[in-house]
Amino acid sequence: MSASVPEGLFKYVDLQSLRGILRRRFKPLGVEEVDVANSIGRFLAEDVVAPKDVPEYDISHVDGFALSTCSELSYRLVVGGSLGRCEAAYVRTGEPVPEGTVAVLPVEAARVVGGEVIAPRFLEEGFEIVRKGLDVAKSEVVARRGSAITPARARLLAELGLSTVRVFSRPRVLVVPVGTEFTNGSKRETSSLLVESMCGSLVAEVTVAKPVEDSVKSIKEVVEEGIENYDAVVTVGGASLGDKDLTFGAVSSLEGVEVLARGIAVQPGRVTSLASVRGKPVVMLPGFIQSTVSGTVFLLQPLLKVMQGGEPVAHHLVGLLKLGHDYTYRGRFTAFTRLRFVKLVSEEEAVAEVLEAPSPNQRPLTESCGFIILEPGVVKLARYSLVKVYRAPGLY
Template identity: 30%
Template sequence: MTELFKLMSVEQAWEAFKEHISIPQIKAETLPIHQALGRVLAGDVISDVDVPGFGRSTMDGFAVRARDTFGASEAMPAMLQITGEVFMGRDASAAVKPGSAVRIATGGMLPEGADAVVMVEYTEELDSTTILVNRPVAPGENTVRRGEDICAGQELIRAGTLIRPQEMGAMAGIGITACQVVQKPSVGILSTGDEVVGPDQEPGPGQIRDINSVAIAGLVEESGGQAVRYGIIPDEFSRLEEVVKIAVQETDIIIISGGSSVGSRDVTSAIINSLGDPGVLVHGVSVKPGKPTILGVVSGKPVIGLPGHPASAMVLADIFLVPLVRAFCGLGFTPLQRRTVKAVIGRSMASASGRKDYIRVTVREEDGKVTAEPVLGKSGLITTMVRADGVVVIPSEKEGLEAGEHVKVILF
């Protein structure tokens, strides 16, 4: 008997799905910091040093005692004796005594006795040993004291932080060359269908190249996971069941592309149900594109059945797979942090009430006006994915968008 969709909203589907998902305990691995970009920090980073490790200048000029410049002006400058110079990368050997100044460059070590730096622009050299200061400085001005940036014992970066170039540099700054990061969750990807052949093969009559496993693998990697591809599986129950069992044993999350529509040749939901409880939790999500989507759990492992059409598969993977991968990385069920832009929609778009629509758009700016132009085409077309700069989401409570209406574009 043909199984009928029992459509759920995205929110209802997530609720049913999350109820049966158990996020495994985080496992960590050690990586050199130059390989840690985009990974999730597994433990707090605590500094055991002060940064900077010495007081230093933030300007080119002269290290002075601030009190020796009080009251200085262009009409009545303060006269100071140059008693030395601080060389970069070396200890400041010359001390600053009352009435004296030491030449210093940006980043130079503040000599003993100095508590401020006069910018070179506010000085005038009378001769090689004497300067006039025509503007006063306050204690601490144009300097950074020892430990002002980071103190020994301070928590610099918290566990669970997504490592950016900034965090890499910060760790280098306190002498850390390797860090603990969360192991990438593995995502098994299966493409199904008698009509699907590899990208390196010439399609025969009625055949198409496998797009989905390649595109979804890219989305997995972008989200912080590790894609494990199990190849293309024909529409045979026993063969697909065998590979799904292997994927369940070997990976953390399983994705089956194709075989989610209702039909005599589509066996994904039957296989998920055959492998144990709770099996299929959701079969049908009220979104466009991508309605025939399966969410299930087998042996504690999340299993997602995506539609065969590439654009549909990518939309649903973005909704369900990306937050799932990030949750396994310790980031919670959160989407990728993509840039957004405000625009006006270029044409009217109809939408069914109760369904969330994802409209692919191109973005163009002309005379200061940003327009989101819908990319029209069926969900099976490759060009609709390539041409689009982002998506506009029509909420389920709206019945469409009017041309000229203000929208938020989520950029890819």
């Protein structure tokens, strides 16, 4: 479904439809086997099933004495792999407990008199014992296909005894800044810094091309080269309808092109567009920085996840903050999903304020702790209302 905001040549695609397009049209590039130690950030190409229990045995949670069943508080201290009635054996943290252990008495709570261990009270069964398979059970699926390998997940894979893991290949991405102001030296090109970071955070292999002038011929040439040598091409700038906005026209005139989205129903970033050129994606981002970021959040990063077997959403919830003021959206895109950056003004009280500014302004980015998302139709937020705050990979 396209949002009903007619404007020239745009036909805005809503986010749900856009995600469907990404799922249908683009697939993972391939599968590689990598060392677990080098897998952090990669996306799993298959479910990972635990080959063993973790822990593999009942282990002690503390340094102390393994105790057997006893009707008294006095236990005979022994050495060995099993305990008889009213016997105790010294165990270290993380060590398997002897057969017959019902509880572990922490060393600081024990009294040792001669060859006897005296407990201060009767302990419930299982006290300070970490049971076999409590953390991970053998044959349990511990990580799903398409999920990212975090440092903690990589450690778990290593703990399970895995030395390698199958992951999806990293997309090779060419980022192309567009604008004569960059090629003639009148303005420095800087937006590619953020785009590169936001792609690289999803383990894409990113190359930033030299800026190209506002020329259909120049844009076509560099995009064509990108299609030949990369898995995806991203242009930054020249995506709107002005007399110097030539990117969309250049891309749409390439051989084998299919336009998949001419504008998306988000604000800022509504002119963000998507095409497939001979099966490879070309993402056209707007040049104003807030719009660049929004287009990256809602289209480019989801695309990179889909190309690595993931779901087409990359931003994630980081918490709830209390809005310190009434907020009213006064723009004309109430039917769109709107991204607004927020600033933390009181950490103690968890209070935030919305940083409302035109899309060329970069201060909302530099001063924000994250962003909120206004769903279509939402125009007012009351003071003290709780808002969900999100972050996108590589932005903060």
